[in-house]
Amino acid sequence: MILVWLVAIPFGAGIVAWVAGRWHPKLPRWICILGLALTLALTLYLWSEQGQQIGFSTNTPWLVEINQPWISSLGISFYLALDGLSLVLILLSGFLGMVAVVVSWREIEERVGFFHFNLMWTLTGIIGVFLALDLFLFYFFWEMMLVPMYFLIALWGHENRVYASVKFFIFTQVSGLLMLLAILGLYFIHHHLTSVYTFNYTQLLSTPMSQEAAKWLMLGFLIAFAVKLPVVPVHTWLADAHTEAPTAGSVILAGLLLKTGAYGLLRFVFPLFPQAASAFAPIAGVLAVVSILYGALLAFGQSDLKRLVAYTSISHMGFVLLGIFAWNELALQGVVLQMVSHGISTGSLFILVGALQERMHTRDMYRMGGLWSTVPRLGGIALFFAVASLGLPGLGNFVGEFLVLLGAYKVSITITVLATLGLIGATIYSLWLVQLTFHGPNKEGWKLDDLSGRERAIMATMIVAIVWLGLYPQPLLNTSREALNQLQRTAATTQMVAQPAEEKWAPTTYGGEKAEPRRAVLP
C-alpha cells in the first residue's frame, strides 16, 4: 500500500495545490513541500526499514510490491513494485522535487496553483515510471510526465518557449508511440504463445520470440529511452527544452526526466531482450562515445549559459549509456551513481544559472564576466559544481564515471579509451563556463545580490550530498546492488529460457538453434 501512497501523495497534492492557488499564492508552495516531504519521508522509511533485506536475496526480487487487477479483460493490472534501483531513483525524485518547489518560490508568480499542479503531476509520472511493472501502467505514467512538463515549459518558460515545448513534445511523443507499438507487439506475441493477454512485466519476461522479432521490439523500447536519455543523434530537443524551461523545469528535466530513459534501458531493454540488446551493444558503445565527446564539444561552443549546462547533460548521459551496455556490476553501479550525482550537480548548475538570470535578465555569457567580485558566494558554489561536473575525484560524478569506465574497460578497451577523452572535454567546457561568467573583468559593471538564505540552504544541501557521494557512496551502492544483480540474473535467465518461437514470428531463414546466453560484447 505504501507504494500507492508514493504515487498518490504527489498526485493529490497537485490537485489540492491547484485549487488552493485560488485562495493564496503561498498555499500551493507549502502544500507541495508538505506532499513531497511526506513522499521523501516514506521513501526514507522504506530505505531504513528494508535496509535489513537489502543485500540479501530473498524469494522475491522486490522489496515491496502491490498487484491489483485493473482492466482484467485486457490483462492490465495496477502493478507497482520497488527494488533498490527504484528506491534510489525515487529518493532522488523526492529530493529534487522539493528543491524544484523551493527554487520556484520567487521565480514563479503567475498561475502559481496551476504551475504546482503541473510540477506535482510530472513528479507523479516520474515516480510512477520508476515503480510501474505493468507495461500498460508504465506507458500511462510515461505519458503522464510529458504533458504537464509540456505545460511547464510552454507557460512559464523563457522567450522561445513555444518552439522548445512543441519540439520536446513531438520528440518524446513520437518515440513514446514506438514504445507503445513495441509493448503491444510483445503483448500479442505473448498471447500468441500462451493464450494469455497480459501486460505484466514478470510474466512477459521470459516470452520466447525470434531474434528478428526481439530486435524490432527492442528497438521500439530503445528509441523511446534513447530520446529521453538523450543519445546523439536524437538529442536535439534537450538543449531547447532545458534552456527555455523555468528553473524548476530544468532541474526536473535534467535531474529526473533523463533518468527515466536510463531506468527504462535497465529495467526493460536488457531483461526483456537480452540477446538483441547484447547484439546492439557495439553500436550503443559507439553512440555513447559520440554522445560524450559531441556533447562536450557542443557545450563548449555555446554562448548561452543555460544552453551550455544543458549540453553537458548529453555528455554525462553518454557515460550512463556506456555503463548500461557494458552490463556488468561495476559499470551498472557506476551508472546509478552517475545518475544521482548528475541529478544533483547539473540540477545545482541550473539553479545557479536561474539565480543569475533572475538577477541579470540575460543568459548571454559574453555579457557576463567578473561576476566573482560582485557575487563571490554564487561564484564559489558555481565553481564547485563546475568542478564536480568535470569529474573531480572526491565528488560524486567522479565515482560514477570512474566505475562506468572501469566496467566498460573489461568489455571494450577502445571504446573506454575514447570515452575517457570525455574527461578532457568536460574540463574544457567547465573551465570555460567559469571563465566567461565569473572570471575576467566585469565589463558591464554588474552589481548583483549574492545568494539569499533560501538559495544558500539549497546549495549547502546539494554540496553535502555530492561530497557524500564522492567520499562514501557505499550506502547508495548497497541499496542498488541487489537490484542490479537481479536485473543481470533476469537477463541471463531470459536468454536461457528464450526458445525460437513458431514460424509465424520467426523469419524463414532462422533455424532452430538454441539461443546461447551471450554477454554484452562491445567491439
Add this chain to the structure above:
Amino acid sequence: MFDWLWLVPAFPFAGFVVLACWAPAKRTTAVIGVGSVGLSALVAIWLAVTFFASPPPGQAYSQTLWTWMTVAGFSPQIALYLDSLSLLMILVVTVVGFLIHLYSVEFMIEDQAYSRYFAYMNLFVGAMLTLVLADNLLLLYLGWEGVGLCSYLLIGFWYRDPANGRAARKAFVVTRVGDTAMAIGLFLLFTNLGTLQIQELMDRALGQWPPGSGLAVAAAALLLGGALGKSAQLPLQTWLPDAMAGPTPVSALIHAATMVTAGVYLIARTHVLFSLAPTVQWTVAVIGAATLLLAGFSALSQWDIKRVLAYSTISQIGYMFLALGVGAWSAAMFHFMTHAFFKALLFLGAGVVIQALQEEHSIFEMGGLRRQLPFTFWTFLVGSASLAALPVVTAGFYSKDLILWRAWSSPLGSRWLWVAGLTGALLTSLYTFRMVFIAFFGPVKKAATKKPGLPMKIPLATLAVLSVIGGWVELPSYLGNLPLFSDFIHRALPAASSLSVNGHQELMLGLIAGSISVGGVLLAYVLFMPGREFIERIAHTSVGAVLHRWWFADWGFDWLYDAFLVQPYSWLANVDRNDVIDFIYDGIAWINQISYHALSRTQTGRLRWYAMSIGIGATVIIGIVVFL
C-alpha cells in the same frame, strides 16, 4: 604514535573548509592558514622522529580510515601509507609549505581576497599530502587531481585579468591530458591485476608479468603519461611557464617545491612497473635528458625572472626523470629534496624583488639590487649557487653530482645521458648567473620601495640554510662516503646497482661536474655581467636571433598545440554551435510545413474545384482498378 598520521592531511583540509565557509578577517585568516600547515608540519616532524627512533614493522605503517566503496571486488580504501619515501615527501611538503605560507602572510597582505588565497593554499597542501600518503592509486589520483585543481585556482587567483585565467585553464587542461592517460592506466591495472592498492599491486605485477611484457609496458607508459603532465616534461611541459601568472608564493609552492614533483613521486612509488618495462624506463631517462636540455636553452633566453625560474624547474625535474630512468631512485628523491629548498628560496626571493620594484618582472629593468636588497641578494645568491650546483658547499651539488654519477655508472645509464646531464649543468650555471648578474649587479635602474619584513625574511633565511646543509646528508665516496639519505630511502625503494663502486672514477666525474658548474658561472660573468656587449652582438646575428626566438618560445610547442589542437577544436565548437544534427529535424519540420501549406491551398471553398478533384480522383482510382 603513528595513529596521528591522518592529522597530517587533515589539518590543511580543515583549514580550507574553515576559511572557505567563514572567510574571517585577515589576522584570523593568517593564523588559521599558516597554523594548519604548521601543525601538519609538526606532526610530520614528530612522525619522522618516531620513524627513526622506533621504525614500524616492515619499515612501513598504514592506516585505513574507511572503505571508499566496494563494488564487485573493487574496494579502494581511504587509507594512508607511511614509509621512508612518503615520510620524506610529507616532511618536505609540510616544512617548505609552512615557510611559503608564512611568507605569504606578508606578501599577500594588501590583497582583498586574503582568505580565499589561504583557503586555496591549504587545500593544495592537503591534496598534495593525500597524493603522497595514498595507499592506493585511486586515492593518489584524488590527490593528483586535487593539486591540479588547486594549481588552476591559484594560477588564476587574480581572476580579473583574462590572461591569468587562460594560463590557469591551460595548466589544468594540459595536465588533465596526462591524467586521462593515467586514468586509463588505472583501468588497465585494476582489470588485469585486480587491485589498486599500491604495495599489493607491485607484488602482483612482479608475480604475474614477466619483464618487458606488453601489459607492463602499457601500464608503465600510461602512468608515465600522467607523470609527464604533472611534472611538466616533454611534450606536456607547456603549461608551466605560463603558470607563473599566479602570485609568486604560489609559484614557489606549486611549481617548484611540490606539485610538479608529483610525477617523480609517482614513478618512484610504482618503480616496480617501470623496472618491468625497460623500454618505458629508458624513455623516462631520454625524456628527462631532452627536457633538461630544451628547458635549459629556453631559460637562457627569458627576460621574465619568474619564467627563467619556471624553465629552470622544468629542467631540474628533467634531472629527476633522468635519475629515475637509470634506476637511481634515491638520487631522484635527493634532488627532489634539495630542489625544493633552493627553488622555493629562489622563487620567494624573486617575489621580494618583484614586489620591491612594483610588479616588475623583467630582469633587464632590474639591476643593482645587490645594494638595495642585501638580505634578499645573499639568500638569492645561496639559492642560485645551489641551483648551479657549485661544488662542495651547496646542496644542489651533491644531488646533481649523484645523478650524473648514476647516469654514467648505472647499468641503465649511458655516456650520452651523462653528456646531456653535463651540458645541462653548464646551461644551469649560465642561466642562473645570467639572472643574478643582470638583476643584482650593475647600475640601479629602479628603486626598491619595499623591504621584506620578518615573515618574509624567516623563510628566506631558513631555506638558504637548508639549501646549503641539505646536501650533507649524502656525501659521495670521495668526500667521506656518507650515504645517509640513500640508506633512508632504500628502506622503501631498491638501491641502484652500480656496475662497480669505483671511487677513483667517481672522483674524476665529480671534478668534471664541479668544474663545469664553476665554469658556467665564470662564463656567465664574461657574457652577461652588465656592460658586456658581446652577447648582444651574437643575439643580433641572424642565426642568433632565430635561435633566441625559438628558445624564447619554448621551441614552438605552444604554437604547435595551438595550431593543431586548440584552434581546430575551438573552430569546430564555434561552427557547430547550432548543432548540425538539428538541421535534419528542422528539415523534417520544414517539409511538413511545406506540405501543410500546399495541401491547405486545395481547401479553396469553390465547388468547381472540388467537383473537378472528385472527377479526377475517381478517374485515377478506376484507372488503377481497371488496369492493375
